[in-house]
């Protein structure tokens with residue numbers, strides 16, 4: 001039996017690129033796929049290519065109502081067993097070139113859209129028997145259920161705090177003449193010099209240092 005036989009997976013941003021490749025792969029592995037995307041022509045073409053194993057739903061991941069529609073389409077196919085939270089935008093610009101609108105659009109699609117997606121699928125996946133995992137965008141690494149359910153009560157705090165760290169690291173990288181001293185967070189928040197990966201304290205290094213003292 002194929003690994004995804006009998007499963008239904010929602011792929012956001014599935015009309016082209018990596019999302020389309022994931023949709024094709026999932027169908028080849030036996031799944032039914034809901035392709036969610038803003039790009040209607042490409043999405044419908046892909047759904048036609050994949051035949052009865054797939055449907056296209058016009059979806060803007062920043063809109064709750066669109067997630068509801070995509071989830072309903074999955075349930076009409078037989079449940080919801082997984083999400084590839086893939087939709088995203090990538091419009092590179094330097095710090096000084098980045099206007100508020102561009103910055104906010106990235107946050108809204110790449111961060112808020114993912115948050116809405118995780119939240120939208122938890123109930124339907126539980127109803128479908130929790131028999132699959134949610135896939136995390138970019139890494140497509142399987143996340144355990146506990147993480148998807150955000151049991152810590154910190155999704156808004158952790159999600160928003162993590163974002164400036166990534167942004168600061170890129171700003172520091174762009175400005176640092178010494179690429180081995182990368183640590184955006186440290187550089188952004190303090191004047192202390194950053195440790196290189198060789199200098200960073202790890203439990204094993206601390207133990208070795210104590211033994212040689």
Ligand SMILES: NC(=O)c1ccc[n+]([C@@H]2O[C@H](COP(=O)([O-])OP(=O)(O)OC[C@H]3O[C@@H](n4cnc5c(N)ncnc54)[C@H](O)[C@@H]3O)[C@@H](O)[C@H]2O)c1
Nearest residue numbers: 013015016017018019037038039059060061086087088138
């Ligand atoms: N390609 C890479 O090297 C790379 C590297 C790191 C991360 N990523 C991330 O992986 C994902 C897929 O990358 P890709 O190269 O296939 O990108 P892509 O631009 O080819 O495809 C992204 C898809 O998301 C859709 N999309 C954008 N905004 C949307 C929205 N608001 N609602 C619904 N759909 C929306 C687009 O229409 C498009 O079909 C993206 O999130 C991207 O940021 C890609």
